[in-house]
Amino acid sequence: MSDTQHAIRDTQLNIVAGFYNYADVQALERYLAGSGVTILSAVQDAQRAFDDAINLEADAVLLCPQVTGYRHQMVMDLLLHVERPIPTVGLVEATSDDGRAMVANGAKGFVTLPLDEVQGAKVVTLLRAAVDEAGKERQAGQVKARAVPSSRLQAWQEKVVTIWVPKGGGSTRTTLAVNLAVALSHASLGNQPVCLLDFDMAKGDAHTMLGFTANPDHARRRGWPLLERGLFDLVTWTASRWGQQGEGAITPVMLRNYTVRWGEDSQLDLLPGLYAPHQADAREFDNRQMVYQMGRRIVEVVRQMYAFVIIDVGQDFTRPLHRAALEAANEVLVTVPPTWTAVVDAANAMPPLKHRFGDLSKFKLVLTRYSPDFGLSEKEIIQEVGLTRLVTIPHDAVVAETSINTHTPFVLTDEGPLGEAVRELAATYLPYLAEKRRRTSLFAGLRRALVREV
Numbered sequence: 001m002s003d004t005q006h007a008i009r010d011t012q013l014n015i016v017a018g019f020y021n022y023a024d025v026q027a028l029e030r031y032l033a034g035s036g037v038t039i040l041s042a043v044q045d046a047q048r049a050f051d052d053a054i055n056l057e058a059d060a061v062l063l064c065p066q067v068t069g070y071r072h073q074m075v076m077d078l079l080l081h082v083e084r085p086i087p088t089v090g091l092v093e094a095t096s097d098d099g100r101a102m103v104a105n106g107a108k109g110f111v112t113l114p115l116d117e118v119q120g121a122k123v124v125t126l127l128r129a130a131v132d133e134a135g136k137e138r139q140a141g142q143v144k145a146r147a148v149p150s151s152r153l154q155a156w157q158e159k160v161v162t163i164w165v166p167k168g169g170g171s172t173r174t175t176l177a178v179n180l181a182v183a184l185s186h187a188s189l190g191n192q193p194v195c196l197l198d199f200d201m202a203k204g205d206a207h208t209m210l211g212f213t214a215n216p217d218h219a220r221r222r223g224w225p226l227l228e229r230g231l232f233d234l235v236t237w238t239a240s241r242w243g244q245q246g247e248g249a250i251t252p253v254m255l256r257n258y259t260v261r262w263g264e265d266s267q268l269d270l271l272p273g274l275y276a277p278h279q280a281d282a283r284e285f286d287n288r289q290m291v292y293q294m295g296r297r298i299v300e301v302v303r304q305m306y307a308f309v310i311i312d313v314g315q316d317f318t319r320p321l322h323r324a325a326l327e328a329a330n331e332v333l334v335t336v337p338p339t340w341t342a343v344v345d346a347a348n349a350m351p352p353l354k355h356r357f358g359d360l361s362k363f364k365l366v367l368t369r370y371s372p373d374f375g376l377s378e379k380e381i382i383q384e385v386g387l388t389r390l391v392t393i394p395h396d397a398v399v400a401e402t403s404i405n406t407h408t409p410f411v412l413t414d415e416g417p418l419g420e421a422v423r424e425l426a427a428t429y430l431p432y433l434a435e436k437r438r439r440t441s442l443f444a445g446l447r448r449a450l451v452r453e454v
């Protein structure tokens with residue numbers, strides 16, 4: 001054994017463990033006893049594992065992909081962490097393919113559950129080898145640290161994005177929700193499974209923008225896909241079982257009965273919203289607490305099933321589904337057009353919102369259908385609303401209306417500033433793409449491919 005190998009064996013390693021079953025942590029502690037590997041923190045949530053690994057200066061992460069909110073992206077984000085590489089070793093079910101998937105995404109190996117003598121010994125060896133290898137890679141410059149813009153450092157975990165503004169009609173909420181969802185789910189851009197939830201309690205439009213219809217006559221005459229059910233049916237069905245089952249009635253399998261797949265080359269599923277305004281007046285919607293709980297539960301279930309959940313809601317944040325969507329969101333995009341009424345409404349909503357949420361850091365301003373010709377400067381709007389601006393989406397009525405009328409989200413077709421702005425916004429949720437875009441012309445290549453495809 002060489003001196004360096006001795007040194008590696010003898011170094012004290014500190015790790016963060018992300019686990020699913022508490023029994024696994026107990027077993028792990030047994031096998032790590034006396035090995036020089038210490039568990040700094042054991043958590044059941046990917047976000048916390050990620051934060052702890054960085055903040056507690058862990059040497060490595062031992063991670064079960066069943067932890068809440070896990071995404072493969074996290075493995076690379078830790079490995080490419082600017083200050084020092086933090087390698088991940090998988091902790092996976094022996095019967096699953098998860099270990100190989102994790103390794104394909106940058107993990108330095110995996111051990112299988114349940115932990116026994118063999119796997120227990122392997123944990124220690126693998127963790128030491130992982131730290132060694134990651135350190136050498138970094139030194140040799142093979143794996144470069146990636147400086148993610150600090151505001152987007154944890155973009156990978158912003159899974160639930162709600163689009164909202166306290167102003168109706170023409171605020172481009174649905175337009176943005178649809179285009180963002182399509183971009184993230186589309187093969188040549190994000191290619192992530194995405195669920196678009198239409199939670200607008202006044203009336204939903206997302207399905208119409210995507211070319212579905214609830215009108216049998218339209219379906220027959222125009223050949224548009226006919227929706228059989230949507231949010232209304234989901235709420236009434238669940239309400240009928242609420243007494244016995246409560247929120248347990250809402251499961252992944254059950255939700256799949258209500259979603260529809262959009263497009264062949266995307267992984268976008270849509271939960272169609274209320275077809276007609278009178279649906280929101282149904283008896284079931286009078287029970288606000290129940291509808292709110294249903295909303296929270298639906299989001300909780302779909303966030304486990306998809307890489308991203310995009311939620312389109314209506315203007316009144318006190319209505320139960322809107323409230324559920326705002327509370328469950330990791331990020332809320334507040335779309336404000338350059339119209340004084342919209343700016344004032346948004347500004348006036350901030351104090352009550354702050355009262356409710358305590359902290360508005362997850363609310364981001366999106367200046368939408370913006371043109372300086374309308375007489376309000378970007379600066380004025382930002383100051384008035386008082387939120388951090390994420391992006392400015394330019395005004396282009398021709399592109400926006402044509403896109404709706406042809407059922408083709410402009411994010412897939414428009415090479416002009418409007419399409420570009422929304423693709424750039426989508427890319428900020430995909431740190432790799434954002435980074436590639438800055439470093440090379442790969443993003444431009446992807447964009448060309450994307451635009452050509454359609």
Ligand SMILES: Nc1ncnc2c1ncn2[C@@H]1O[C@H](COP(=O)(O)OP(=O)(O)OP(=O)(O)O)[C@@H](O)[C@H]1O
Pocket residue numbers: 167168169170171172173174175176200205314368369370393394395396397398400401404418
């Ligand atoms: N960037 C843009 N430039 C110009 N017009 C736009 C732009 N984006 C969207 N629009 C137009 O704004 C209109 C309203 O959009 P949308 O339905 O998305 O708003 P909304 O806030 O969801 O409204 P509501 O839910 O109250 O019906 C549409 O006609 C759309 O074409």
Ligand SMILES: [Mg+2]
Pocket residue numbers: 173174175200205312
């Ligand atoms: Mg809308």
